[in-house]
Amino acid sequence: MIVTSVGRILTMVRGKVQMRRIENTASRQVTFSKRRSGLLKKAYELSVLCDAEVGVIIFSQKGRLYQFSSSSEIQNTIDRYHRSSNDADTYKANMEQYILHLKQETTDMERKIELLEVSLRKLSGQCLGSCSTDEIQMIGDQLDLSLRSIRARKAQLFNDKIQQLQEKQLCLV
Template sequence: MVRGKIQLRRIENTTSRQVTFSKRRNGLLKKAYELSVLCDAEVAVIIFSQKGRLYEFSSNSEIQKTIDRYRRSTYDMDTYKTNLDQCILHLKQETTDMERKIELLEVSLRKLSGECLGSCSIDEIQMIGDQLERSLSSIRARKAQLFDDQIQHLQAKERSLKEENAKLLAKCLANPGQSTAHPRAAALHSRSSRSTDVETGLFIGLPELN
């Protein structure tokens, strides 16, 4: 005989309700025990009858330990959720503030570029002009510094080349026979010789008349 499906609603008959409670209670406690043994799980069941009588089962030695563990678990989970919600709210606020700052920076950049000036007052225009002047002054100062550095580098390079040329010239003059061994030294020696043997057209007296 197939057992019919029982409709889940309060049993109105007191005797039937008490019988059903006793059967279902014993079955629930048995299932809890089987679950704890088969799955090595910590199980606790607390039942209060309609008249307030307590029925309980705990796989632990004391049901209070299981209750304390449950409280700690639920407290940790609630704390985690609270902290997570606060972190999300903080990140949302930071995102909103960052978007506002980016928008203000974009507006300021457009104004510095000469755009969107129609709504600016005289004071704002003056402020933008002063800011541009300070920027130009900084750019000019940096440009002058770069030029000075480049000039100093070239001057140092020039001094180094002059010192090298002087050393080569002195070496050529000290050893005339070896001047041809180095093309650069030979050229320097040749220029030095020509500079000492140049004939000039200088004479003393009145110029001759044709």
């Protein structure tokens, strides 16, 4: 300690402790005892101040058990941890499976889009050089069906328009 001219006592600031095993057995035991007590005290304070469920398990070098639990028994906290851990593992597995499913679905959609694009190019008269006679005949038949359907719809629209105009003409007369 250092005493200043005004009578204040200043303590020496301890340097940063190196994180390595303490070689001296007696020093190691003293440090273990102090830090264990400090850790258990902090666990208690955390549970009280924050209303958190806290569990701490410590085994000494000699195998002695030290524990703290904010619930009635440490086993309850351990069981809760296992349930939570299993839930997280299940969620992660489900997410991975879902992602794989989405990737497969994406691949299938890309393949379907490619087939539709090829079909559209053929229907528009492009890329016919690699088509066989049968394929060209099928494309022609498809186009004939489409053309008939388009002409039928066109005729229906014209007939509907003619009927509307005739009804309008009757109203004007």
